Amino acid sequence: MEGDMITPAPAFVRFSGIQKTYDGEYLVVKNLDLDIRKGEFITLLGPSGSGKTTTLMMLAGFEVPTHGEIYLADRPIKNVPPHKRDIGMVFQNYALFPHLTIEENVAFPLSVRKVNKAETQERVRAALRMIKMEGLAERRPGQLSGGQQQRVALARALVFKPQLVLMDEPLGALDKRLREQMQLEIKQLHETMGITVVYVTHDQSEALTMSDRIAVFNDGIVQQIDRPDALYERPVNSFVAHFIGENNVLAGTVETIEQGYCRVALASGGSVMARAVNVAGSGAATSLSVRPERISIMMDGAASEGPNRLPATVQSTIYLGDHTLAVLEVGGSEEFMVKLQPGEHDGLRQGESVSITFRPEDCLALDPV
Numbered sequence: 001m002e003g004d005m006i007t008p009a010p011a012f013v014r015f016s017g018i019q020k021t022y023d024g025e026y027l028v029v030k031n032l033d034l035d036i037r038k039g040e041f042i043t044l045l046g047p048s049g050s051g052k053t054t055t056l057m058m059l060a061g062f063e064v065p066t067h068g069e070i071y072l073a074d075r076p077i078k079n080v081p082p083h084k085r086d087i088g089m090v091f092q093n094y095a096l097f098p099h100l101t102i103e104e105n106v107a108f109p110l111s112v113r114k115v116n117k118a119e120t121q122e123r124v125r126a127a128l129r130m131i132k133m134e135g136l137a138e139r140r141p142g143q144l145s146g147g148q149q150q151r152v153a154l155a156r157a158l159v160f161k162p163q164l165v166l167m168d169e170p171l172g173a174l175d176k177r178l179r180e181q182m183q184l185e186i187k188q189l190h191e192t193m194g195i196t197v198v199y200v201t202h203d204q205s206e207a208l209t210m211s212d213r214i215a216v217f218n219d220g221i222v223q224q225i226d227r228p229d230a231l232y233e234r235p236v237n238s239f240v241a242h243f244i245g246e247n248n249v250l251a252g253t254v255e256t257i258e259q260g261y262c263r264v265a266l267a268s269g270g271s272v273m274a275r276a277v278n279v280a281g282s283g284a285a286t287s288l289s290v291r292p293e294r295i296s297i298m299m300d301g302a303a304s305e306g307p308n309r310l311p312a313t314v315q316s317t318i319y320l321g322d323h324t325l326a327v328l329e330v331g332g333s334e335e336f337m338v339k340l341q342p343g344e345h346d347g348l349r350q351g352e353s354v355s356i357t358f359r360p361e362d363c364l365a366l367d368p369v
Contacts, residue, residue, distance in 0.1 A: 013196070040197075059166060060166055090157045096149060101138050164196045260276055264286055272288065295356050297345055311355055314354060
């Protein structure tokens, strides 16, 4: 019944028809329409030059859209200066004041906002407890590790209780182990405080780990926006399939399409069945996408069920601890990857002839690469 329908929550941040050009000709951001919900953690993901950082800087107020409007809590903010937007910022280079103590750095946004001394002390103490750095309040940034400095930058962005926090590659300068630890800490803070976070990164594993939703940018356009699992399992085009996670590609031509599946003749010979995700029709060129963990290796001569079986030659195996990566030659590609579980096919030898199999539902027919 119509009366039982749930009305979607209004957008907390809304980009409406946003364009951005620096030279009057090339659009860095092209006709961006993007809604961000209150309390969500959304990541803008894409390669360098894709428009994600420019989008973040327009939301922060450091860049002005060439066309269109940005709304924050239903209020247009294109002409509102950055310091009046009530937005916290965390940068990759921390941007801490080297001559101030940690306590003074965290207190700075409150002093700018003329918060009284007693409340400032209380908020700063709470912020330092939040990042587990109460005992380091009198130190200066130069006396801290990179991870500690990033925690201070995070506390400074949250101490004045902003309605929105923007993070621009905040973990890019950290080593792998510390980066992964900080990912979990930031996500936990987001969930505990219920703040809205817009996060920019080019690291797809970081985006998958932290985000409620991910907007994948390329060439100034959002290619797809969805939950991490949906982006991985159901990419809408070849760019998203290749950018999110590891991926194998086979070129072919669509022969038939029926009930959401298509038969594809491979350029190297043979044919496979695939999900028809983004194909122009029979006779059209297509790019097949298959994830390495969705493929099985069959020893030469072994029987298999199902329509998708292709000959392969072992190029090499790479031991990676929790799994082994088998690199095969398949259909003319010498970098076809298959993930093997520990102990699976330990005896594979370079040059050995094998077969690979995969289910039609795990093979996506997409626009040509």
